[in-house]
Amino acid sequence: ADAALVEAFEATIAADERIEPRDWMPDDYRATLVRQIAQHAHSEIIGMQPEGNWITRAPSLRRKAILMAKVQDEAGHGAYLYSAAETLGVSRDELTEQLLTGRQKYSSIFNYPTLTWADMGAIGWLVDGAAIVNQVPITRCSYGPYARAMVRICKEESFHQRQGFEILHALARGTEAQRAMAQDAVDRWWWPSLMMFGPPDDESPHSAQSMAWGIKRFSNDELRQRFVDMAVPQAESLTLTLPDAELRWNEQRGHYDFGPIDWDEFWTVVKGNGPCNRQRMEHRRAAHADGAWVREAAAAYAAKQDARRVA
Ligand code: ACO
Numbered sequence: 001a002d003a004a005l006v007e008a009f010e011a012t013i014a015a016d017e018r019i020e021p022r023d024w025m026p027d028d029y030r031a032t033l034v035r036q037i038a039q040h041a042h043s044e045i046i047g048m049q050p051e052g053n054w055i056t057r058a059p060s061l062r063r064k065a066i067l068m069a070k071v072q073d074e075a076g077h078g079a080y081l082y083s084a085a086e087t088l089g090v091s092r093d094e095l096t097e098q099l100l101t102g103r104q105k106y107s108s109i110f111n112y113p114t115l116t117w118a119d120m121g122a123i124g125w126l127v128d129g130a131a132i133v134n135q136v137p138i139t140r141c142s143y144g145p146y147a148r149a150m151v152r153i154c155k156e157e158s159f160h161q162r163q164g165f166e167i168l169h170a171l172a173r174g175t176e177a178q179r180a181m182a183q184d185a186v187d188r189w190w191w192p193s194l195m196m197f198g199p200p201d202d203e204s205p206h207s208a209q210s211m212a213w214g215i216k217r218f219s220n221d222e223l224r225q226r227f228v229d230m231a232v233p234q235a236e237s238l239t240l241t242l243p244d245a246e247l248r249w250n251e252q253r254g255h256y257d258f259g260p261i262d263w264d265e266f267w268t269v270v271k272g273n274g275p276c277n278r279q280r281m282e283h284r285r286a287a288h289a290d291g292a293w294v295r296e297a298a299a300a301y302a303a304k305q306d307a308r309r310v311a
Pocket of ligand 1 (some may be wrong): 036037039040041043044048105106107108109127128131134194196197198199203204205206207210216220270
């Protein structure tokens with residue numbers, strides 16, 4: 001590329017200013033953003049399934065209305081993120097194709113089953129809690145459209161996190177059976193939530209370059225630690241325990257120490273062999289096929305409107 005363009009790009013990154021769609025950018029920077037934003041968008045869309053599973057079985061009308069609103073927000077997040085990715089020159093159709101053929105990933109976390117109502121609480125509290133810790137720094141990402149999309153997404157995620165906390169808070173103060181259900185959900189979701197932050201720093205191939213480009217602001221391990229430090233006092237206020245015997249405050253580090261993560265489980269899930277990978281993808285493919293008539297109708301309508309405008 002033209003040396004002046006490269007220099008302008010590097011100066012923008014060094015000054016911590018934003019790269020915008022019309023600016024020149026290195027091919028690898030563009031490819032990294034497409035990869036990360038697409039994976040993020042796909043996660044929002046696949047992430048509707050585990051909670052969608054409980055909409056018809058929510059324990060009250062109020063809980064049902066809240067859960068429906070939440071799942072609908074996730075569809076909205078997917079839509080903003082696909083739009084952010086489109087500013088990089090890929091189409092939403094291409095990205096959908098990459099998801100459906102398994103060439104692009106989505107977050108490992110959405111391949112775990114939602115067995116009880118308490119899982120709605122644990123997902124909101126832990127999974128959305130982890131998502132916030134990961135995503136707040138992305139509001140300062142060097143790529144403008146991604147950073148701006150993240151502002152609203154983070155506000156909505158914080159409502160999601162509170163609703164999950166409140167579900168667990170109610171169950172933890174309910175009957176013995178409700179309390180046990182809440183504890184069981186936390187036991188099952190804790191470790192997968194820690195895996196959401198990605199592999200350890202020394203096994204994360206993209207981290208160094210993404211941090212140099214200001215796409216990532218903190219490393220996977222830094223954000224994972226921040227999440228643990230936030231979750232421990234919240235678990236105490238819920239009167240629930242986290243399933244890790246090695247969890248304890250380290251005065252010297254000023255952080256909680258925690259036990260080893262099962263990275264074999266993480267890679268098994270990432271490679272497509274987690275408990276629900278197959279089911280999630282089958283469901284998404286079927287939903288996409290079932291929605292073909294809606295896309296055709298919308299395209300026909302848009303064409304008619306365009307023709308009318310020209311006439
Ligand atoms: N699930 C699935 N795949 C993962 C996960 C995960 N939890 N963590 C890392 N990976 C993949 C990476 O995509 C990468 O694979 P690829 O090279 O085939 O793309 C590989 O593991 C190595 O990881 P890293 O080098 O650490 O990758 P990266 O720098 O992209 O960091 C991270 C991963 C932290 C997830 C980053 O992409 C990110 O912050 N993404 C935005 C947030 C996001 O996607 N959230 C989705 C879940 S939250 C929600 O939707 C509610």
